[in-house]
Amino acid sequence: MKQDYHDFNTLLLHGSSDRDPLTGGLSTPIYQVSTFHRDSDKPSKYDYSRSANPTRDVLEDHIAQLEMGIQGFAFSSGMAAISTILLLFSPGDHLVVSKDIYGGAYRLFTQVFNQWQLEVDFVDITNTEEIKTAIKDNTKGIYFEILSNPFLRVADLKTIVDICKQNNLVSIVDNTFLPPYYCRPLEFGADIVLHSATKFLNGHSDVIAGVSAVNCPNLAKRLAFLQNAIGAVLGPQDSWLLLRGMKTLGIRLERQTKSAEEIAKWLSEQPWIKKLYYSGLASHPGKEILDNISSGPGMIITFEVKDSVTKENLMKKLSLPAVAVSLGAVESILTHPATMSHAGMPEEVREAQGITDRIFRFSVGLEHPLDLMNDFSNSIS
Numbered sequence: 455m456k457q458d459y460h461d462f463n464t465l466l467l468h469g470s471s472d473r474d475p476l477t478g479g480l481s482t483p484i485y486q487v488s489t490f491h492r493d494s495d496k497p498s499k500y501d502y503s504r505s506a507n508p509t510r511d512v513l514e515d516h517i518a519q520l521e522m523g524i525q526g527f528a529f530s531s532g533m534a535a536i537s538t539i540l541l542l543f544s545p546g547d548h549l550v551v552s553k554d555i556y557g558g559a560y561r562l563f564t565q566v567f568n569q570w571q572l573e574v575d576f577v578d579i580t581n582t583e584e585i586k587t588a589i590k591d592n593t594k595g596i597y598f599e600i601l602s603n604p605f606l607r608v609a610d611l612k613t614i615v616d617i618c619k620q621n622n623l624v625s626i627v628d629n630t631f632l633p634p635y636y637c638r639p640l641e642f643g644a645d646i647v648l649h650s651a652t653k654f655l656n657g658h659s660d661v662i663a664g665v666s667a668v669n670c671p672n673l674a675k676r677l678a679f680l681q682n683a684i685g686a687v688l689g690p691q692d693s694w695l696l697l698r699g700m701k702t703l704g705i706r707l708e709r710q711t712k713s714a715e716e717i718a719k720w721l722s723e724q725p726w727i728k729k730l731y732y733s734g735l736a737s738h739p740g741k742e743i744l745d746n747i748s749s750g751p752g753m754i755i756t757f758e759v760k761d762s763v764t765k766e767n768l769m770k771k772l773s774l775p776a777v778a779v780s781l782g783a784v785e786s787i788l789t790h791p792a793t794m795s796h797a798g799m800p801e802e803v804r805e806a807q808g809i810t811d812r813i814f815r816f817s818v819g820l821e822h823p824l825d826l827m828n829d830f831s832n833s834i835s
């Protein structure tokens with residue numbers, strides 16, 4: 455693998471996906487095919503596209519390379535990636551899970567995998583003692599997001615990986631909020647990293663996809679088996695779109711981060727803001743931990759509005775950001791977690807975590823920050 459480049463942007467362009475080996479084409483061909491003719495009795499590498507497809511292969515190699523892993527996997531959604539990974543465990547196993555996770559993942563644990571008798575204890579992932587106390591004889595893994603959704607709480611990756619190693623647990627990191635341009639958990643000893651590639655990796659609001667990478671041959675083998683057995687794979691067309699989207703990951707993130715820093719500072723000075731959460735602010739709890747594992751602070755801002763601001767002010771009057779259930783796109787997106795991304799959580803759990811009606815999540819896109827600030831000012835006035 456060519457990983458000795460000066461800059462990650464070079465790897466994004468000239469990693470395993472840079473040229474089609476057959477033609478020299480600068481874009482990977484879309485092998486829109488379900489099955490492959492066999493010339494002899496011996497099955498070749500390509501047999502049936504659920505098991506392997508040449509376009510998806512290029513994407514999976516590229517993901518492995520970007521995450522510094524030995525094998526990558528592409529799934530039909532982030533949830534498909536999480537579901538397939540959870541099937542590494544058996545009924546009766548126990549997982550320690552951050553309570554501050556994406557609402558859909560919470561729903562998967564509490565309404566789907568509970569039927570598979572996968573036991574779960576939700577913990578404050580920023581509290582090392584709480585994590586340690588939750589570990590039981592049947593605990594097999596710890597599942598968390600480094601930058602949590604929506605409050606951007608910072609999980610101490612290195613400490614959690616150490617706890618996992620000491621207790622023989624699998625560490626599973628959903629790093630959707632911190633793409634590999636900034637942070638590569640496998641480099642710090644995590645076992646499995648996954649992303650909703652629908653978000654920053656693809657970046658263009660036109661694909662639903664999930665990816666994962668691992669560093670351990672045994673985990674790679676088991677996950678490859680499950681990926682084929684379950685069959686929630688990414689199609690060739692979407693694999694190609696994701697390959698194309700990722701070429702500009704670096705420049706998108708640099709610009710989005712710069713804008714997020716400016717907008718967070720400006721928002722924090724607005725009289726209608728009650729509280730602001732942005733992992734790029736020096737005052738953000740856990741900032742020191744984050745700086746040690748990530749070369750960038752992230753592009754998401756979460757804020758709580760004062761009583762004087764109605765939901766309609768923001769959701770109906772803003773003209774530039776989409777009001778939508780997603781993040782990480784070239785377009786800015788405003789989400790109301792209580793009714794959108796975290797609607798999969800029961801109200802009492804949501805409220806207990808502070809995800810009230812007054813909380814908004816803002817994913818900063820590529821619009822000029824001054825235009826976004828003007829738009830906010832106009833919607834509030």
Ligand SMILES: Cc1ncc(COP(=O)(O)O)c(C=O)c1O
Pocket residue numbers: 531532533534556558559599603628630631649650651652662663664780795
């Ligand atoms: C942190 C996180 N993980 C996983 C998912 C699920 O991904 P997908 O929507 O691609 O299935 C999401 C979706 O919003 C997310 O924000």
